[in-house]
Amino acid sequence: MKQARIIGTGHYVPANVVKNADLEALMDTNDAWIQERTGIKERRHIVPGGEDTTSTMGAKASQMAIQKAGVTVDEIDFIIFATLSPDYYFPGPGVMLQKQLGFKKEIGALDVRNQCSGFIYSLSVADQFIKTGMYKTILVVGSEVHSGGLDMTTRGRGVSVIFGDGAGAIVMQATNDKDKGVLSTHLHAEGQFAEELALIAPATTDWIPNYIERNDPEDIRYYPYMNGNFVFKNAVVRFQEVINEALEANHCSADQIDLLIPHQANLRISQFIQKQMNLSDDRVFNNIQKYGNTTAASIPLALSEAVEQGKVKSGDLLCLAAFGSGFTWASALIRW
Template identity: 85%
Template sequence: MKQSKIIGTGHYVPERVVKNADLEKMMDTSDAWIQERTGIKERRHIEPGGEDTTSYMGTKASRMAIEKAGIAVDDVDFIVFATLSPDYYFPGPGVLLQKQLGFKKEVGALDVRNQCSGFIYGLSVADQFIKTGMYKTVLVVGSEIHSGGLDMTTRGRGVSVIFGDGAGAVVMQATDEKDKGVLSTHLHSEGEHAEELSLIGPSTTDWVPNYIERNDPEDLRYFPYMNGNFVFKNAVLRFQEVIGEALQTNQMTADQIDLLIPHQANLRISQFIQKQMRLPDYKVFNNIQKYGNTTAASIPLALSEAVLEGRLKEGDLLCLAAFGSGFTWASALIRW
């Protein structure tokens, strides 16, 4: 059986920087309030009406990953695209990316809807395809545009200050090196708490015409909702569990991890996990301070930056972990 390893990483973020001071002009908040609760200093938002879409940002990140991998677009055999913010209700962004990258062959494209855990779910799917021999090279993408759907008023500040726009991508390829690449992935969900972090409408349970007919400005179901304290408590628990599961499966301990890249949900969550695992700062990578929470894009975006900064060397043990809406949570242990 083949192993799968990451041979190229890439990312893209919009040029528009939105600092905490900019949000102070839109809502009753402050730089100190935001940083104390989330660790975020700024985030990126697309320019309304500009060229950036979820699929196009994913395309830009993918081009970088393909270039870093040293392969051609048509060397890719399959696409996995993770997002909660697709360009359209349908079709999904995977096929749009396939068009934008200019494939000469009709490769398949799979869309993954697991929100903050979406990239690791996508990585796991790609890993299985490669290990079974179905595909040799798989492109895994995470891309999100949150900015246009946030309540940028005091009413929505608990959610709106957290999220940003961005994209990340990796190229995964088969290898015969038994001690390299993805060692294991671990995927979980708990639908009992699905509505605690959600965007309920418009949806197939309440179509757009119903919203237009009601025209109720106090109807908040079309804005994201998050039960912040409840999500935080569940996140710190599940992060620890799923990282521990990966280590136990591979008969390893936390001190053997060379780099942990957690989903960039909240810097306070990452710091809590780091403290519980007794990991020094140089073994944990965070960039939420610059980009906010970019959901499915956060891990590949952070991984791409970590590679560029020289934070990973051959043979290092890399751990990825995520928790988010669904609830879903996941981890991956990778020998770089």
């Protein structure tokens, strides 16, 4: 059985920087309040009507990953695209990216809708495809545009200050080297809490014409809802559980982790996990301070930056972990 190895990483963020101070003109908030609760200093938002979309950002991150991998577009056998914010309701962004990158082969494109854990779920699918020999080289993408769907008022500040736009991508390829690549992935869900972090409408249960007919300005279900304290309490538990699950499955301990890259949900969550696992600052990578929570894009974006900054070297043991809407959570242990 083949191993699945990451051979290239890439990322892209919009040029438009939105600092905490910029939000003060839109809502009752301030830099100190946001940093104290989330650790975020700034985030990127696309310019409405500009060239950046979920699929175009994913394409730009993919181009970087493909270039770093030293392969061509036509060597890619399959596309997996994770997002909660597709360009269109349908079709999904996987086929949009296929068109934008100019694939000549009519390869398959799979869209994954697992929100914050979407990238690790996608990585796990790619890992299984490669290990079974179905595909040799797979492009895995996470990309999000949150900014246009946020309630940028005081009413929505508990959610809106957190999220940003961006994309990350990796190229995974089969290798015979049993000492390198994805060691294991671990996926979980707890649907009973689905509505604790959700975007409820418009949906097939309440189509857009119903909104138009009601014309109710107090109906805010088309903005994301998050039960912040409840999500935080579940996140810190599930993060530790799924990280330890990956370590135990591979007979490893926390002190063997060279770099932990958590989903960039909230810096306070990452810091809590770091403290609980007794990891030094140089063994945990965070960039939420610059980009906010980019959901499915956060881990590949952070991984790409960590590689770019020389924080990942051959032989390192990497742990990726995520928790979010669904609730879903996941981890991956990787020997670089």
